[in-house]
Amino acid sequence: MGLEKLIKKLGDYLEGKEDSCDKIRELLEKLKHKQKKAEKKLADEDRNSKRKSLKLELKIIKAQQKKAEKLIKKIC
Amino acid sequence: MYTRFTKISLLLFLMLFSGYVSAAEDSETIIHWGTMAMSLFGGLALFLFGMEQMSTSLKAVAGDRMKSILAKLTTNRFMGAATGAGVTAVIQSSSVTTVLVVGFISAGLMTLSQSVGVIMGANIGTTITAQIVAFKITKAALLMIGVGFTMMFASKNDRTRQYGTMLMGLGLVFYGMTIMSEAMKPLRSYQPFLDLMIQMENPITGILIAAAFTGLVQSSSATTGIVIVKASQGFITLPAGIALAFGSNIGTCVTAMLASIGKPREAVRAAAVHVIFNVAGVLLWLMFIPQLAELVTLMSPSYNDLSGLNRLAAETPRQIANAHTLFNIANTLIFIGFTTQIAKAVETLIPDKVVEIEELQVRSKYLDHELLSTPALALDRVRLEVLHMGEKVEDMYDRIMPAILSGNNNELNSIKEKDDDVDLLYEQIIEYMGLISKGSLSDKQTEEFLALMEAVGDLENIGDTIETNLVELGKRRLRAGFSISKPTHKVLTDFHKTIHRAVSLAIQAVSQSNIEVAKSVMKMQDDIAKLSESAAIHQAERLVAEEPNRIPAYTIEVDIVEKQKRIYKFARRMASSVYAEQGEDLPE
Incomplete structure (x- = not known):
């Protein structure tokens, strides 16, 4: 590892970025799991109102994923 | 339960x-x-x-x-x-x-x-x-x-x-x-x-x-x-x-x-x-x-x-x-x-989550399903969520004028993206209100419900106007490749500030069900008409001036004023929903 990279890593660590990145990655994993669960529920659901709310939940999850991915690109 | x-x-x-x-x-x-x-x-x-x-x-x-x-x-x-x-x-x-x-x-x-x-x-x-x-x-x-x-x-x-x-x-x-x-x-x-x-x-x-x-x-x-x-x-x-x-x-x-x-x-x-x-x-x-x-x-x-x-x-x-x-x-x-x-x-x-803020940007903060059995409290939660949604719309509106007048494509796109959050919040509020309506509402609560439904729709329309119309105007300026003159900058910024105040007050009026604040939104109509008139005079003067791009600049400037007047119309409608809810007559 080059000195420049090492200093950047150390800086990131001191600013708490490393920690944040891990947490965002962790969140992304959770969101993936949530998405799978919601998709499965949606496939099994017949009631219209419940389907509607599950579709909204999936939309929210996807928006969160998009934001988390963007944040990872920006700070990690 | x-x-x-x-x-x-x-x-x-x-x-x-x-x-x-x-x-x-x-x-x-x-x-x-x-x-x-x-x-x-x-x-x-x-x-x-x-x-x-x-x-x-x-x-x-x-x-x-x-x-x-x-x-x-x-x-x-x-x-x-x-x-x-x-x-x-x-x-x-x-x-x-x-x-x-x-x-x-x-x-x-x-x-x-x-x-x-x-x-x-x-x-x-x-x-x-x-x-x-x-x-x-x-x-x-x-x-x-x-x-x-x-x-x-x-x-x-x-x-x-x-x-x-x-x-x-x-x-x-x-x-x-x-x-x-x-x-x-x-x-x-x-x-x-x-x-x-x-x-x-x-x-x-x-x-x-x-x-x-x-x-x-x-x-x-x-x-x-x-x-x-x-x-x-x-x-x-x-x-x-x-x-x-x-x-x-x-x-x-x-x-x-x-x-x-x-x-x-x-x-x-x-x-x-x-x-x-x-x-x-x-x-x-x-x-x-x-x-x-x-x-x-x-x-x-x-x-x-x-x-x-x-x-x-x-x-x-x-x-x-x-x-x-x-x-x-x-x-x-x-x-x-x-x-x-x-x-x-x-x-x-149970410490704060570092990434929770990101999560909260798209998820409603106050719509608690536990309160659906108490319509009065559930409707109050809708009001709080209107405030939450309003903060996002205000943020968009705050950033739009500098972005139109002197911003770049990235700034305009970021405002456009923010509207996705507003739309998602809107959908969550509507879904929650659908659940509230399934309960037994008193006559007063029904009126409150309908007024809130209307206000939430108007707030979403403000977000959409910013996202579709105002962002587009900024992009048109960038495509045409000209900059807005300093005097026009000032006229449009002043106009924007006044409408911004009207939007803030309308959100406050709905979220607090405050008729006095709603009245102040209505009273702003005269000021806005005067500002609009002086903007029109300024634009007419600029049109006859010997300047390159004056025609496209004129159309964009006129459009900016028109779209903002439209935003004020939505703010007025939000304020009038408070009048309806409280059974007060609208001013002439």
């Missing part, structure tokens, strides 16, 4: 008693098990249904007032505890009180430390049900049902109908208790059942059974009510009844903890306070059940003319109710000095 859990609990209840069917054949006592099971089943159903009816109508009648009381009277921990007790006694649900408290914390109206006192008080408030059912006014049950039913169906006044439902609910609670009590009478001489009841003398067993049952039926009042029914037949001794009441305290906070999973940090922390306080309280008193029993025996009425089971049946219900109240009051007095420490411990235990 009771649907799935009630079904399970009723099933368990029946299963518990079906175990004695075979045993009964060996006994000399003739017990009609089928009839008994039916009576217990039906009695419990009536009891729980009555509780739900009573609670729903109490929330509808008093929910709104209770909320404002809770918001105002929690300045110190003692007032907080007293208010928490009073509010919970009226709305008959400690979980609703906790949810309200969470809303106040999220909105910055209350600190976690202040909320600890309220949560402690809520425990005292729940004991009022046991006190009422221990009155044994079962003879009046059918009269209450009859009068309540008449009020419900004969009155055209919404409030009277709600009071009727409440009275009928209370009657059903007592009637259900009578049926269960009568059904259990033969068990007084049935030895295997009496042996089972002796096992309940072990406080740990009693606590666990009551905690599990409370978790199943999601109501500590239901558990203590049933304990009192059993006590009124002399099946339960006072120490056993106290242990069961302790268990109901634990069961109720476990339910709250489960309900907080996946909720914002404030909700999890409030639930944790509830758990810590209730479990610590039970652990503290576990060794002193006999002493507590002695104390309440001294405090409660005694029937010296009776003996044996009959005396137990006459004295124990009130003693259990008193023990439950005394235990909760004592715990509050013991722990109230430590609210700051409890709050700090919970904050350390």
Whole structure:
């Protein structure tokens, strides 16, 4: 590892970025799991109102994923 | 609330008693098990249904007032505890009180430390049900049902109908208790059942059974009510009844903890306070059940003319109710000095999430499903969410003018993306409002509901106007490759500032249901007309000036003013929804 990279890593660590990145990655994993669960529920659901709310939940999850991915690109 | 859990609990209840069917054949006592099971089943159903009816109508009648009381009277921990007790006694649900408290914390109206006192008080408030059912006014049950039913169906006044439902609910609670009590009478001489009841003398067993049952039926009042029914037949001794009441305290906070999973940090922390306080309280008193029993025996009425089971049946219900109240009051007095420490411990235990802010950007903050049973409070949550959505729209509007006048594509795209969050929030609010509309709304609440629906739509339209029209104007300027002159910059920025103020006030008017603020939005019309006129004169002067790109610049500038006037129109409509809600006439 080059000195420049090492200093950047150390800086990131001191600013708490490393920690944040891990947490965002962790969140992304959770969101993936949530998405799978919601998709499965949606496939099994017949009631219209419940389907509607599950579709909204999936939309929210996807928006969160998009934001988390963007944040990872920006700070990690 | 009771649907799935009630079904399970009723099933368990029946299963518990079906175990004695075979045993009964060996006994000399003739017990009609089928009839008994039916009576217990039906009695419990009536009891729980009555509780739900009573609670729903109490929330509808008093929910709104209770909320404002809770918001105002929690300045110190003692007032907080007293208010928490009073509010919970009226709305008959400690979980609703906790949810309200969470809303106040999220909105910055209350600190976690202040909320600890309220949560402690809520425990005292729940004991009022046991006190009422221990009155044994079962003879009046059918009269209450009859009068309540008449009020419900004969009155055209919404409030009277709600009071009727409440009275009928209370009657059903007592009637259900009578049926269960009568059904259990033969068990007084049935030895295997009496042996089972002796096992309940072990406080740990009693606590666990009551905690599990409370978790199943999601109501500590239901558990203590049933304990009192059993006590009124002399099946339960006072120490056993106290242990069961302790268990109901634990069961109720476990339910709250489960309900907080996946909720914002404030909700999890409030639930944790509830758990810590209730479990610590039970652990503290576990060794002193006999002493507590002695104390309440001294405090409660005694029937010296009776003996044996009959005396137990006459004295124990009130003693259990008193023990439950005394235990909760004592715990509050013991722990109230430590609210700051409890709050700090919970904050350390459940720290803030670093990435939570990101999550919150798309998920609604205040739309709590627990409050759907109390339309007044659920509508209030919609108002708070309008404020949340409004913050995002205002942020977009704040950034749009500099971006149109001198920004780049990235800035414009970032504003456009922000509208996706606004749209998602809008969808969540509409879905929540759909659920509110399924409940029973009073005439006033229906008006409030419709006005809010309109206001939320207008706020979303403001977001859309920024996203589609104003962002596009910025892109047009970039494509044409010219810059806006300094004097025009000033004219448009001044215009933007005024409309921005109108949007902020409209959001404030809707979120606070404040007619005075709504009036100030309406009054801004003249100022805006004047500003629009002076902008038009300025634009006309610029049009005749010898400048390159003056034609495309002119059309863009005119469009910017027009689109902002459209935004003001939506702000006015939001303000007018407050007029409609409060039954005031719109100004000419």
